[in-house]
Amino acid sequence: MLGPAAFTCGLLCGSFLNVCIYRLPKKASVISPPSHCPACGRRLRVAELVPVVSYLWQRGRCRSCGVAISLRYLLVEILTGFVFTALDWRFGWPAILWHAPFFATLIVIFFIDLDCQVIPNRLVLLLAALMPVRLLAGEVLFLQAAAGMLLGGGLFYMLAVLSRGGMGGGDVKLVTALGLWYGWKLLLPVIFLAFFCGGAVGLVLMALKVKKRKDAIPFGPYLVLAAFFVSMWGEQLVNWYLRISGLI
Numbered sequence: 001m002l003g004p005a006a007f008t009c010g011l012l013c014g015s016f017l018n019v020c021i022y023r024l025p026k027k028a029s030v031i032s033p034p035s036h037c038p039a040c041g042r043r044l045r046v047a048e049l050v051p052v053v054s055y056l057w058q059r060g061r062c063r064s065c066g067v068a069i070s071l072r073y074l075l076v077e078i079l080t081g082f083v084f085t086a087l088d089w090r091f092g093w094p095a096i097l098w099h100a101p102f103f104a105t106l107i108v109i110f111f112i113d114l115d116c117q118v119i120p121n122r123l124v125l126l127l128a129a130l131m132p133v134r135l136l137a138g139e140v141l142f143l144q145a146a147a148g149m150l151l152g153g154g155l156f157y158m159l160a161v162l163s164r165g166g167m168g169g170g171d172v173k174l175v176t177a178l179g180l181w182y183g184w185k186l187l188l189p190v191i192f193l194a195f196f197c198g199g200a201v202g203l204v205l206m207a208l209k210v211k212k213r214k215d216a217i218p219f220g221p222y223l224v225l226a227a228f229f230v231s232m233w234g235e236q237l238v239n240w241y242l243r244i245s246g247l248i
C-alpha cells in the first residue's frame, strides 16, 4: 500500500487529466503550448500548477485577468486522488501501475463524453494498449479477454444498429476495450450496472424535465462508473448475485 503517495500521485495526475479533458476534443496537443489561462492566454507559473493548493490560494481565479476558473478543475484533481487511493487499497503494488493509468484514461473519457458526446479513439486505444500487462500479470486469461471483447463489441454493435445511433460508435469501441480488460465474466456486471445506473439517472432527468425521452444521453460516463465499481467490488457482486439466485 502506498497510502498518501497514491493520493498525491492522483492529484498531480488529475491536474494533467484536466489538460487532456480540455484539449483532446479540440484535437490540440496536450504537451504544447504549456498550460495557460484560457481567457487571457497568460502562461501559468510553476506555483500555479500545484494541484488544489493553487486553486484555493487564488480563490479560483486567474491571477492576471481575474476570470473565474471552473470548480471542475479542482474536482477532477481531488477525484483522481481518491480513485488512485481506492485502487491502491484494492490492488496494491505493483498492480496499481497498470490500474491507475487505466482509470486515469477512463476519467478523461468520462468528462469528454459528458461534455461533447464523443469518445476519442486514441483514448480507447490507450485502454487496449494497457491490456497486455494485465494478461502478463495473470489477472485475466487470454480466452476470457478475447470472449469479453467479442461479447461487448458484438452486443453494443447490435444495439448501435438497432437504436439507429442512440448508442454511438464511441460506446461500441469503449465496451470492446472494457471487454478485453475485464474478460466476459466481469464485463457482464459492467454492462448491467451501466444500464441500471443510466436508466435510473435517465428517469430522474426526465421526471425533472431536464431531458426529454428522445434527447441523446451519453452512455460512456455510466460505463466508466460501472467499470470502477466492478474493479473495486466485482467479485463480491458476482458472488452475491449467484447466492441470491440460488446458483451456488
Ligand SMILES: [Zn+2]
Pocket: 037, 038, 039, 040, 041, 042, 062, 063, 064, 065, 066, 067
Ligand atoms: Zn487569465
